[in-house]
Amino acid sequence: MTPATKPDLRVSIGTLELRNPILVASGIIGFGKEYEQLVDLERIGGIVTKTITLRPRAGNPPPRVVETTAGMLNSIGIENPGLPGYFEHKVAILRELPCARIVSVEGEDVGEFEELVRGVDRSGVADAIEVNISCPNVGPHGLRYSTDAGMAREVMTAIRPLTKLPLIAKLTPNVTRIAEIAVACADCGADAVSLVNTYVGMAIDSRNRKPILGTVLGGLSGPAIKPLALAKAWETVQAVDIPVVGMGGISKPADVLEFLLVGCIAVEIGTAMFADPGLPEACVTGISDYVRAMGEHSVEAVIGAMEVPAGRGPIRAGKARRDAARAARNKGGTR
Amino acid sequence: MKQVACTVVENRELTKGNFLLTLRVPRQFSKPEPGQFVHLRLSTDGEPLLRRPYSLEGYFDRRGIRAVRIYYSVVGRGSRILSGHPKGRELDLIGPLGVGFKPTRKKTAILVAGGRGVAPLLFLSRRLTEKKRPYVFLFGARSKSELYGVREVKGGRLHLASDDGSVGYHGSVMDLLEREWREHAHTPETAEIFTCGPHGLLHAIADFARERGIRCQASLEGPMACAVGACRGCPIPLRPEHDQGRYPAMCVEGPVYDATVVDWERLP
Numbered sequence: 001m002t003p004a005t006k007p008d009l010r011v012s013i014g015t016l017e018l019r020n021p022i023l024v025a026s027g028i029i030g031f032g033k034e035y036e037q038l039v040d041l042e043r044i045g046g047i048v049t050k051t052i053t054l055r056p057r058a059g060n061p062p063p064r065v066v067e068t069t070a071g072m073l074n075s076i077g078i079e080n081p082g083l084p085g086y087f088e089h090k091v092a093i094l095r096e097l098p099c100a101r102i103v104s105v106e107g108e109d110v111g112e113f114e115e116l117v118r119g120v121d122r123s124g125v126a127d128a129i130e131v132n133i134s135c136p137n138v139g140p141h142g143l144r145y146s147t148d149a150g151m152a153r154e155v156m157t158a159i160r161p162l163t164k165l166p167l168i169a170k171l172t173p174n175v176t177r178i179a180e181i182a183v184a185c186a187d188c189g190a191d192a193v194s195l196v197n198t199y200v201g202m203a204i205d206s207r208n209r210k211p212i213l214g215t216v217l218g219g220l221s222g223p224a225i226k227p228l229a230l231a232k233a234w235e236t237v238q239a240v241d242i243p244v245v246g247m248g249g250i251s252k253p254a255d256v257l258e259f260l261l262v263g264c265i266a267v268e269i270g271t272a273m274f275a276d277p278g279l280p281e282a283c284v285t286g287i288s289d290y291v292r293a294m295g296e297h298s299v300e301a302v303i304g305a306m307e308v309p310a311g312r313g314p315i316r317a318g319k320a321r322r323d324a325a326r327a328a329r330n331k332g333g334t335r
Numbered sequence: 336m337k338q339v340a341c342t343v344v345e346n347r348e349l350t351k352g353n354f355l356l357t358l359r360v361p362r363q364f365s366k367p368e369p370g371q372f373v374h375l376r377l378s379t380d381g382e383p384l385l386r387r388p389y390s391l392e393g394y395f396d397r398r399g400i401r402a403v404r405i406y407y408s409v410v411g412r413g414s415r416i417l418s419g420h421p422k423g424r425e426l427d428l429i430g431p432l433g434v435g436f437k438p439t440r441k442k443t444a445i446l447v448a449g450g451r452g453v454a455p456l457l458f459l460s461r462r463l464t465e466k467k468r469p470y471v472f473l474f475g476a477r478s479k480s481e482l483y484g485v486r487e488v489k490g491g492r493l494h495l496a497s498d499d500g501s502v503g504y505h506g507s508v509m510d511l512l513e514r515e516w517r518e519h520a521h522t523p524e525t526a527e528i529f530t531c532g533p534h535g536l537l538h539a540i541a542d543f544a545r546e547r548g549i550r551c552q553a554s555l556e557g558p559m560a561c562a563v564g565a566c567r568g569c570p571i572p573l574r575p576e577h578d579q580g581r582y583p584a585m586c587v588e589g590p591v592y593d594a595t596v597v598d599w600e601r602l603p
Contacts, residue, residue, distance in 0.1 A: 027566060034565035038338050038429070050565075058581050063603050065560050065568035067385050067412075072560065079567040079582065222384050251381060274560045275376055275386050277338060277429075 007291035008298040009284070011045075011265050013243050014166035014191035016128040018045035018100055018266060021299060022256070022283050025247050025268035026051055026104040026130060026170070027076065031090045032097045038277035043284055046100025048194075048268060049090070051132045052120075053105075054112045056082035061214035066203050071224035071249075072271050073201050075215040078106060083119045094125040101125060102168065106132040110158045121163040129165050131155065131190075134172035134197035146172045146197075149184040160189030168245060171195040173225075173232050179239035186240045194245035194268060195236060196229045221271040225249040230258055237263035237304070251279070253286020260287070263304035336432055336563070337363045343424045344402060346417075350480045353451065354418055355392070356405040358426065364401065367394050369459035370435030370554050370591040373403065374562040376427040377416045386429070387413040388559050390531070390590070392454040392484075393461060403430075406454040406483060432562055433590050436552055438463065442527045444470040446491075447512055447540055449532020450481060455554050455591075456531055457484045464490030471515060475508025475536075508532075509539050516547075523548045530554070530594065538599035545595040553594035555585055557603065562586040572601035 009020035026048040029035045041047065059079025066073050081089060086103075094101045103126040107113035113131070120126050133146040133155060146152055146169075156169060169185040171178055173196035182193045198219025203212045229248020237244050246264030250256055251272035259267045269280050276282075291299055341364075344357040367373075374386040393404040409418050420426065436459050438444050444463055446456045453474055463470045472488045475496035482495060482502060495503025496511050504511055512528075515521070530540050531554035544551035560568040563586065570582030571589055577596040583589065 028561070030565035034561070034563050037336055038563070050567075056580065059567055059570060061601060062570045062572060062582075063558060064570060065558050065566070067383060067558070070381065070384060072384060074560070074566075074568060076567050079570070223381055271384070271560075272381075274562075274566065275381075275384060276379075 005297070007288050007296065008300075009287060009291070011299065011303075013128065013168065013245070013265065015164070016100060016102075016166045016191075020045045020284050020287065021260065021264075021266035022280050022287070023048055023100075023102065023245070023266055023268045024273065024280055025270035026132065028270050028273055031093050032101075033093045035277060040281060041097055041099045044099055044280045045266060046102055046127065047097070048102040048104050048130050049094070050080055051078050051104040051106045052080050052083060052086045052090075052116065053078055054083050054107060054115055056080065056085055063212060063214055064218075066212045066218075068201070068203055068220065068222075069224060071201075071220050071222035072274075073203055073213060073218040073220050074198070075213045075218035077215070083116060086119070087123060091123045091125050094123075100127045102128045102130050104130040104132050104170070107155075110155055113155050113159050114162060117159040117162045117167075121165055126165055128168055128191075129163065130168045130170050130194060131159065132170045132197075134170050146170075146181055147175050149180050152181050153184045153188050156185050156188035156190055166191040168192040168194050170197055171236075172197045173228065173248070174200050177235075178232050179235050182236045182240045182244075186242045190242060192243040192245055192265070193236060193240065194247065196225070196232050196248045199225055199228065221249065223249045223251045223272065226251070226255055226258075230262060233259055233264050234262040250283070251276075253283045253290075256283045256287060257290055257302065260299070260302045261304070261306040263306070265303055336430060337365070338427065338429045339364050340425050341403075341428045343420050343422050343426065345422060346420055348418070349483055352409045353481065353483060354407055354409070355483075356407065356417070356420075357402050358405070358428065359400065359402050360428070362399075362401070364403075364428075365431065366396070367391055367403065367431035368435030369462050370455050370552075371431040371433050372562075372590060373405075373428050373430030374432060374559070375417070377413050377420075379427075383413045383416065385560055386562065387417070388432075388562055388586070388590075390455045390554060390556075391431070391458055393458050406451060406457075408451050429562065433586055434588065436529050436554070436591050438468065438529070439527055439550065442550075443521065443525060444468065444491075445512070445515060445521070445526055445528045446470055446472045447508055447528060447530040447532070448472070448474045449508055449530075449536040450476050451483070452530070452532030452536075452554070453484050454531070456529060457487050459529060460488050460491060471519075473508050473511045473515060475504075475511065475532075478502075507536075509536065509543070512540065512543065516543075523550065527551065528594075534599060534602055537594060541594035541597060541599060551594040552591050553597070555590045555592055555597070555602070557585050559586050572598040574598045
C-alpha cells in the first residue's frame, strides 16, 4: 500500500474510458460552453449534453422551473436546436471539450431515434450516446419508451447496429419495476443504463389555486429524490450485468460514494450544480480521498462495496454481487 | 462573468421588509452595466437549494474598493434568509450576468419605475448622470414609505406617484408617463423608455410604447436555475408576430428586453 500515490479513478463503459466517474447530467451544462468560466472540465470525467431531437424544439411555455422543498420541478420540454442545429452550432464546441462527450438524443419514434443515432455517430465528436427514453416533459412518447419494456427493446434493437459508440439507455423511475426495463435494454445491446431521470411531480400556488408550472406536471430533481434514486440504482445493479450510471439528487461527495457503493460505475451530477458549479470537481476530490482513506489504489474497490450485514435486507448484495458486477464489466469492455 | 466570494458590508432594513444590501466584490468581478444581475447563493446547507437572481441597484468603485448594491424585499424563502445575513458574512456570487439597458445617444431617456423595480433604474440614472445625458425619472409605489432612492436621482427631472396619495401624484405611474409624453411633446424620435416593476405595470407601459412606436426596454423578473443560459428554465414568451420558434432565455438574452415584443399575457 502506497497511500501517497494518487488513486486510479478511471472507469470504462464499453469503449468509453473516463478519467474518473464524475459526469455532469444532461440538461445541466448545455453543451459545455455555457459553464466554461465556472467549471474546469479537465478535472471531471465528462458531460452529457442537452438532449437533441431530430427537429428543433422551442420547449414548454413558462413557468418552467420552481423550487420545492429540497428539490426543483422543471418542465423545460427539451428546448434544443435539433439535429441540423447540432451540426451547425454544437459539434464544433464539443470537439474542443477536454473531457468525455456523451451526446443525449431523444426521438419521437423509432425512426427518429435511428436518424439521431446515425447523425451523432457521423458527427465524430461523441464518445458515447445517452438514449433518453425517459423525459417526462415532452408529451406521452418519451415516457412511453421507458415505461414499457417492449418499446424500450424496440428502440434499442433498432439503434444498436447503427453505431459502435457505447449506448447508454437513460431510464425513468416512474415505473413499478425499473429493473425490467433495464434488463430489456441490456438484452438489446445497451452498453450501460443510466438512472434516474426525474420523478413526475407538481406544485400549486394555493393563493391563486393555479398550478405553478406551465405544463402543470414536471420532473422533480434535487436532494429530495436521492434516497429514491439510490434504491432504484441498487435494484438495477442487481438485475443487469452491464454498467449502471447512477444519478438523482447528488449534492455532495458523500452522495457520489453511496451510488458507487451500491454498484454504480459512474454518476451524473445535476440540479445541485446550479447552486454549486464546483460540485463535480469537489466530488472528484472526495472520491479520491475516500479511496486513499480505504487504503486502496483504485476506485474499482469502492464500486459495489456496500456490505449488507447478514440477515438484513435483500439477498444478492455484498461480495458475491461485487464479483458478479466486476465480471460483467470486464465482459462489457470487449465490445 | 465570474464566480467570486463577496462580503456583506451592510444589509440594512430601510422600510418594513425592504432592504439595501451592499456587497464588497473582488477585483475579478468585472464592471457591471445597469440592468445586469448577479446570482447569489444564499446558503450552503441546501436551503434554499437554488441561487437567487438579484438586479443591481448600483456599482461603486472607490479607490479600488469595489461594491455592488442590491435593493430587495422579503418575499419568500430566499429573501428571508438573505435578510438575516450580517455584516462580514461571505457569500458566493456569480456575475455580472445578462444584458443591461442600452440607451440610445441623443434621445431623452424616460425611466419608469414601479415599486422595488426602481433598483436597476437608479443604477441607470447614475450612469446617465455621469454621461451628462438628459433623463426623466417617473417613480410610483404604493405609498411614500416605499419610495426608496428618491434622493439618489440627481441629474434628471423626478416625478413621484403613490397609490395612496401619501406623496406626489395620487395614482399610477402610468398616468405620469402619459402626462409626461403629452406635456413635453416627446416623440419616438426624441425619447425612449426604460422600465422595471410589476409585470402588470410593464404590460401597460409596453402597450403604450408599441401603439406609439416608442423604443422601450424593460427589465424582467422570473425564476432561474442556472442563470448562464444552459438549463433553458427562464423563457421569455414573445408575441405571435415576433415568434422565432424559440424562447429567448431571460438570463442571457435578458433580463432587459424589448418590452414591445414580449407576450405579457404569457409571462407569469
